[in-house]
Amino acid sequence: MAGIKRKPNPSLDNQNDGIKKQKRGSAPLPKTKSAGPSLETETDSDPIVDSDTTEHSGDDDGVSWPSGSDKEIQEIEDEVYPLQPLNKEPTIGRKPTDSTTTTNGAGNSSKEAHAKQKALAQERKATKPNAVSIARSKKLWERLRRKSHVPLEERKTLVAELFDIITGHVKDFVLKHDSVRVIQTAIKYANRDQRKMIAMELKGEYRNLAESRYAKFLLGKLLVQGDQEIRDTIVPEFYGQVRRLIRHPEASWILDDIYRGAATAEQKHFLLREWFGAEFAIFKSEGKSDKNTSILKVILAENPEKRKPIMHALHDLINILVQKKTTGFTMLHDAMRQYMLNIKQGSEEMTEFLELLKSDEEGDLLKNLAFTQSGAGVVSMALAHGNAKDRKLILRAYKGLFSQLSYDEHGHQIILAAYDVIDDTVLTSKSIFPELVGKTADLDEIQTQALIAAVNHNFARIPILYLFANRRESFMPLMGRGLLDTVHSVRTDTSKKDPVTRRRELITHLSPPLLSLIANNAEALVQSSYGCQFMMEFLPGAIGDRDSALEAIVAVIQSNAPEMKEALKTPAAGRLLKTLVQGGHYDTKDRRVKLAEPAFEFHNMLFTTLEAKGQVLEWATSDNSFVIVALMETQGFDSRETLREILIKGTKRLEEAKGPRPEVSTTETRRKKEQSRSGNKGVQLLLEKIREPS
Numbered sequence: 001m002a003g004i005k006r007k008p009n010p011s012l013d014n015q016n017d018g019i020k021k022q023k024r025g026s027a028p029l030p031k032t033k034s035a036g037p038s039l040e041t042e043t044d045s046d047p048i049v050d051s052d053t054t055e056h057s058g059d060d061d062g063v064s065w066p067s068g069s070d071k072e073i074q075e076i077e078d079e080v081y082p083l084q085p086l087n088k089e090p091t092i093g094r095k096p097t098d099s100t101t102t103t104n105g106a107g108n109s110s111k112e113a114h115a116k117q118k119a120l121a122q123e124r125k126a127t128k129p130n131a132v133s134i135a136r137s138k139k140l141w142e143r144l145r146r147k148s149h150v151p152l153e154e155r156k157t158l159v160a161e162l163f164d165i166i167t168g169h170v171k172d173f174v175l176k177h178d179s180v181r182v183i184q185t186a187i188k189y190a191n192r193d194q195r196k197m198i199a200m201e202l203k204g205e206y207r208n209l210a211e212s213r214y215a216k217f218l219l220g221k222l223l224v225q226g227d228q229e230i231r232d233t234i235v236p237e238f239y240g241q242v243r244r245l246i247r248h249p250e251a252s253w254i255l256d257d258i259y260r261g262a263a264t265a266e267q268k269h270f271l272l273r274e275w276f277g278a279e280f281a282i283f284k285s286e287g288k289s290d291k292n293t294s295i296l297k298v299i300l301a302e303n304p305e306k307r308k309p310i311m312h313a314l315h316d317l318i319n320i321l322v323q324k325k326t327t328g329f330t331m332l333h334d335a336m337r338q339y340m341l342n343i344k345q346g347s348e349e350m351t352e353f354l355e356l357l358k359s360d361e362e363g364d365l366l367k368n369l370a371f372t373q374s375g376a377g378v379v380s381m382a383l384a385h386g387n388a389k390d391r392k393l394i395l396r397a398y399k400g401l402f403s404q405l406s407y408d409e410h411g412h413q414i415i416l417a418a419y420d421v422i423d424d425t426v427l428t429s430k431s432i433f434p435e436l437v438g439k440t441a442d443l444d445e446i447q448t449q450a451l452i453a454a455v456n457h458n459f460a461r462i463p464i465l466y467l468f469a470n471r472r473e474s475f476m477p478l479m480g481r482g483l484l485d486t487v488h489s490v491r492t493d494t495s496k497k498d499p500v501t502r503r504r505e506l507i508t509h510l511s512p513p514l515l516s517l518i519a520n521n522a523e524a525l526v527q528s529s530y531g532c533q534f535m536m537e538f539l540p541g542a543i544g545d546r547d548s549a550l551e552a553i554v555a556v557i558q559s560n561a562p563e564m565k566e567a568l569k570t571p572a573a574g575r576l577l578k579t580l581v582q583g584g585h586y587d588t589k590d591r592r593v594k595l596a597e598p599a600f601e602f603h604n605m606l607f608t609t610l611e612a613k614g615q616v617l618e619w620a621t622s623d624n625s626f627v628i629v630a631l632m633e634t635q636g637f638d639s640r641e642t643l644r645e646i647l648i649k650g651t652k653r654l655e656e657a658k659g660p661r662p663e664v665s666t667t668e669t670r671r672k673k674e675q676s677r678s679g680n681k682g683v684q685l686l687l688e689k690i691r692e693p694s
Contacts, residue, residue, distance in 0.1 A: 130172050137165050137173070137182045144185050159189045170201040177214040184218050187225055198222070199230045206237045210251040219254055223262045231262045235271075240281045242274035243317060246331065247324070256329040269294040275335045277313035296338040311349070314339050322356060327365040333375035340381050345493060354390055357382055363397035370398070376410035377483055380417035384490035391422050395431045402435040403450075406460040413480050415463040417487050419506060423497040429509035436463060441512035443520075451517055452524060455534040464514070465534060467507050468541035475533065504543070511542045515549050522552035523564065529572035536576040540584045540596035547600075553580070554605050558613070569623045581606060581630040603630075603637045616643065617650040621657035625682025632689050647690045658683040 140162045143150060150158070166173060166186060173179040187195055199222060202209065209215040223231060235258055238245065245251040259271050272294035273280040293299065296314075300307050314335060321332055343349040357365060357378075369375030383391055395418065398405060405411035415432060422428050436454070438447040454460040465475060491499075518525065518535055525531030535553070539546060553576075556564055567573055579585060580602040584595040606627075610616045620628040631643055647654065659679020 130169060133165050133169065134173065134176075134179045134182075137162060138178065140165075141182045141185050144189065145181075155189065159186070162186055163190070163194060167197065168201070170198055171205060174202065174205070174209060174215045174218055175212060180214050180218050184221050187218070187221050192227065195222070195226055196230060199226060199233055203233060204237070206234050207241060207245070207251070210238075210245065210254045211248055213250055216250055216254045220257060223258065232264075234258070235263050235267050239270055240274070242271055242331075243278075243281065246317070246329070247320060252326060252329065256331050260330045266292065272331065272334055272338075275314055275317055275331075275338075276310045294334075294338070296342050300342060311339070311342070315349075315352075319356060322360065322365060325360070325364060327360070328368045330372050330374070333369055333372045333378065336369075336378050337374040337381075340378055345385055345490060350385055354382060354386055358390065358393050366394060366397040367401065370401075370405055370411045370414055371408055373410050373479070376413045379414050380483055380487055381490070383414070383417045384421050384487045384494060386494070388422075388424065391418070392424075392427065395422075395427070399431070400435070402432050403454075403460075406436060406454065406463045407457060409459055412459050412462050413483055416466050416480065416484060419463075419467060419503075420484065420487055420499070421491045421495050423495055423502065425497075425502060425505040425509070428506060432463075433510055437510065437513040437517075441516045443513060443516055448517065448521060451513070452521060452531075455517075455525070456528050456530045458530075461530060461534060464510075465537045467503055467510060469537040470503075475537070507541065508543050511544045514538055515542060515544055515546065518549035519552045522549070522556050523559070526553070526556050526573055526576070527563065527567045529570065532570070532572035532576040536579045539580065539600075550580070550600060550602050550605060553602075554609055557606065557609055571623075574624050574626060577606065577624065577627045578630045581627060582634055583636075599636075601636070603634050604639070607631060607637070607639050607643065611639075611642075611646075616646050617653055620647060620650070620686055621653055621680070621683060625657075625680055625686065629682050629685050629689070632686070644690055647686055651687070651690070654683050654687055658687060 140158050144155065144158050144162070147155075162182070163186060166183065170183060173183050183198065187198060190198070202222075206219060209219045219234070223234060226234075238255060238258065242255065245255045248255075255271075259268060263271060269292050273292070276296065276299065296310070300310065318332065318336055318339065321327060321329070326332075340353060343353060360366070366379060369379050379394065383394060386394065398414070402415065405415060418428060418432065437451055438444075443451065455464060462475060462477075462480075469475065495502075518539070522535075525535060535549075539549060542549075557568065559565075568577075580600075582593045583599055583602070584593050586592070587594045607616075610619060616628070619625070628643070628647075631637060632640065637643075657680055
């Protein structure tokens with residue numbers, strides 16, 4: 001390979017001589033400021049000339065440094081790089097003179113040298129295997145990757161040509177950082193058969209792809225866009241390698257993606273079992289078998305003598321990943337939960353595990369755990385098993401994140417566990433409530449909008465309503481109820497405060513901002529089903545002055561705005577008003593209404609409003625007929641007889657509104673079903689009640 005020869009800079013040599021002399025002397029040379037460019041900058045722009053030899057080039061890839069007489073070199077340097085006198089003032093910020101910009105000759109030589117270097121690089125690439133195919137495929141990729149700029153027919157032609165090139169040679173492309181992108185684009189535009197062809201060619205290489213810095217993305221795309229047959233080809237290649245790959249800096253992420261998104265339930269069991277020791281990586285039962293489960297409790301029940309080595313292997317691998325700070329893996333969280341469910345409260349194993357959770361000073365471990373199902377379970381159980389100091393440290397790790405946790409499908413369960421186990425309710429209210437509902441009862445505009453958004457969110461509303469509605473199935477996910485059952489079974493040994501007392505103290509802190517929200521934003525809340533449910537669950541259990549909130553709801557009823565009238569006709573608004581009229585929630589177990597304490601008289605406020613507007617019969621014959629039924633049934637309603645008289649006078653109107661009679665059926669069950677589907681059941685109940693003797 002032809003080299004490139006630089007002409008030496010005598011000024012630099014002289015400078016080096018000066019440095020050497022300075023080292024020998026007893027005093028350093030004085031420093032002076034240069035008026036022109038530094039010698040280092042000048043040297044970087046030395047003229048480059050072609051070398052007359054191709055041998056003895058150094059580590060600079062084709063660059064050799066010539067030698068010559070100092071006199072000849074100095075003459076050339078003085079012509080190309082005239083130095084500025086050192087005693088002049090710096091020229092920074094000044095317009096350069098002609099003497100400092102006449103470097104066209106050197107610039108042209110540099111461009112020619114770079115062009116030759118580029119040509120040499122192309123020559124080297126051309127000597128590599130499949131160079132022509134890779135070069136052509138990269139040209140196709142450059143065109144295909146701009147999807148919006150390529151017409152459909154042209155893209156089909158380019159894809160067909162691309163597959164003609166790569167078919168049978170996929171392995172030659174995938175381990176190079178540039179050509180692997182070609183295969184990714186091919187997968188993107190491939191049909192089912194073409195993707196299968198690529199998957200079959202790569203069979204046996206998937207572990208190597210996962211360990212590659214660039215090819216792992218190809219594997220991820222193949223998992224996402226491939227069908228189940230392709231995924232079933234890929235996943236088994238990772239059996240027996242989990243303990244090694246989960247510690248690999250590249251393969252660990254793709255392995256976790258496979259476990260989380262591509263593997264079937266059975267394949268997940270195979271992958272997770274390997275965390276329990278080498279034995280589980282080697283021995284597997286053929287086909288579907290209960291012996292292949294990854295539920296550690298079942299494994300230990302069948303093999304109690306293996307408990308010590310299994311728990312030791314599991315703890316060691318967990319500890320390795322925690323110390324490496326690679327704690328975002330779903331597989332790690334599942335393994336941690338299996339470990340925690342099989343250690344006893346107060347044991348040395350539990351103490352060590354809690355210390356492991358707290359050992360991450362940055363809190364990344366606890367933050368990552370919060371956003372997966374198993375991870376949230378681990379943190380919730382840690383809160384239940386820990387002492388007061390442990391719980392305080394765990395809460396501190398989530399400072400500034402409680403609002404984000406409340407919106408997460410799994411993260412909100414940690415907040416519920418904190419409600420149920422932390423005895424220091426002042427700590428809980430100061431740590432969590434300001435991020436959920438604001439710091440004070442007087443909400444500003446930003447806090448109001450954030451709180452309205454929260455009560456209308458499927459998960460964010462749960463931490464707000466949980467203390468008031470407890471575990472009502474209408475809003476608590478089944479998965480969350482199961483976790484809380486486990487937490488409650490543990491807290492009997494680890495928490496001292498009575499659960500009812502703890503809950504009431506928390507409600508006292510949480511009620512004021514929520515009452516303020518309803519009092520000032522009832523119109524916005526009543527227009528959504530979640531907003532109506534929030535008011536229905538909260539108001540009967542609130543502690544504080546509820547009059548302003550109830551008056552705000554009455555003002556919505558009095559409103560003549562069309563959107564308010566439509567909102568009040570919704571089933572959610574009907575359930576809200578019925579609950580408020582009854583004065584509490586209906587207990588399905590006791591089959592009676594559980595009245596709020598202290599009681600509130602919304603029924604009298606509602607009837608006074610409807611009677612003043614002359615809308616009693618209108619409500620009785622509309623979708624809100626069950627609200628009037630609740631008025632007739634509510635104990636302590638002072639105007640029941642007045643309501644009864646109004647309904648009797650409107651009997652004809654009620655008869656018209658009750659709907660058609662159900663057809664006569666041969667069976668009693670079918671007759672009841674048809675009756676429930678026909679007419680207005682609320683009106684039918686009202687007619688029965690006014691016909692009863694008073």
